Amino acid sequence: MYRKYIPPKAKMVPPQAKCAFEGVIYSTWQWEQEMFDGSHATFEMLKRSDTVEIIPIIGDKVLIQQEEQPYHGKFIDIPGGMHDYDGEDELKCAQRELAEETGYELSEWKLVTTHQFDGKIERFFYIFVAFGEYKKVEQNLDVGEKVAPELVDFDEFMRIAPTLRSYGSIRDIIKGARSAQDLISLPDLYSS
Numbered sequence: 139m140y141r142k143y144i145p146p147k148a149k150m151v152p153p154q155a156k157c158a159f160e161g162v163i164y165s166t167w168q169w170e171q172e173m174f175d176g177s178h179a180t181f182e183m184l185k186r187s188d189t190v191e192i193i194p195i196i197g198d199k200v201l202i203q204q205e206e207q208p209y210h211g212k213f214i215d216i217p218g219g220m221h222d223y224d225g226e227d228e229l230k231c232a233q234r235e236l237a238e239e240t241g242y243e244l245s246e247w248k249l250v251t252t253h254q255f256d257g258k259i260e261r262f263f264y265i266f267v268a269f270g271e272y273k274k275v276e277q278n279l280d281v282g283e284k285v286a287p288e289l290v291d292f293d294e295f296m297r298i299a300p301t302l303r304s305y306g307s308i309r310d311i312i313k314g315a316r317s318a319q320d321l322i323s324l325p326d327l328y329s330s
Contacts, residue, residue, distance in 0.1 A: 139187060142227040143249060143264070143327055149257040151183050158182075164259075185260040190232040191218035191304045194244055195269040195318045200295040201240055202302070206284040215303040217287075221264070228264040229328075236268060240287040241277040246270030248326040251311050263307045267321050292318045 144150075155167040164186045171181040193216055194201035206212045219235040221228055229247060237243050246269050253263040279285055290298070292315075299305055299312055315321055 139221050139223075140225060140227045141188070141262070142229060143252065145252040145254060145262060148254055148262070149183070149260065151185050151260050155183070163187075183258055183260060188221040188228060188231075188262045188264060189218060189307075190221055190228055190235055190264045190266065191216055191307055192232050192236050192266045192268050193308065193312075193321060194236060194240065194242060195267065195322060196242070196244075196272055196289060198318050199289040199291060200318060201242060202288055202290055202295065202298070203240060204286040204288060205303075208282055210303075213303045214298060214301060216308070218304060228262075229266070232264065232266045232268070237275050238278040238280075239283070239285045241275055242287070243273045243275055244268040244270055245272070246322075248322075248324060249328050250321075250324040250326070251307075252327065253307060255306075265307055265311060267324060269318075269322050 151167045152169055155169040157165050158168045159166040164184045166182060167185055168180050168182045170178045172178055202214060202216055205215055217236050217239045219239070221231040223231065226234070229249065233243070233247065248267045249264060250267050251265045254261065277285065296312065299308070311324060312321065
């Protein structure tokens with residue numbers, strides 16, 4: 139996993155840490171840390187693949203998806219997924235996830251926010267707004283997902299936003315938006 143953008147004040151596993159456990163999703167990293175009195179203690183952090191989430195805008199509509207996954211059941215969300223391919227930065231991951239899950243490719247992309255919800259886990263959430271010219275491609279779903287993309291009016295998107303699985307990640311950036319154009323007008327973190 140390659141990161142093109144790392145949020146300011148990110149908490150990262152330090153380079154001297156050693157992997158103590160490698161799970162399917164999480165790995166546990168430990169290192170010796172000198173304390174203020176000169177003694178040493180073992181510190182620990184978890185690490186997992188980052189997540190990308192996309193608010194796709196086609197014309198004046200927002201693309202959401204009805205989704206079903208084993209264990210999670212049925213839910214409504216925006217497209218997204220794990221940033222877990224080697225050699226792929228978060229933008230390439232978001233573009234791939236949008237095409238795979240929805241069958242849409244969009245020409246313009248902005249990274250509008252990132253979050254690290256827990257300072258003890260090295261995992262970032264990258265939130266993109268995608269817009270511009272679009273092209274339909276074939277969906278390429280994982281075996282553990284069923285996805286039905288749906289275009290909704292902006293007002294409908296704002297009405298259902300609190301029910302989205304990704305709402306915690308996008309709440310602050312959509313707050314106060316009155317149109318899809320407001321989201322398209324958000325600053326791009328890549329250019330700041």
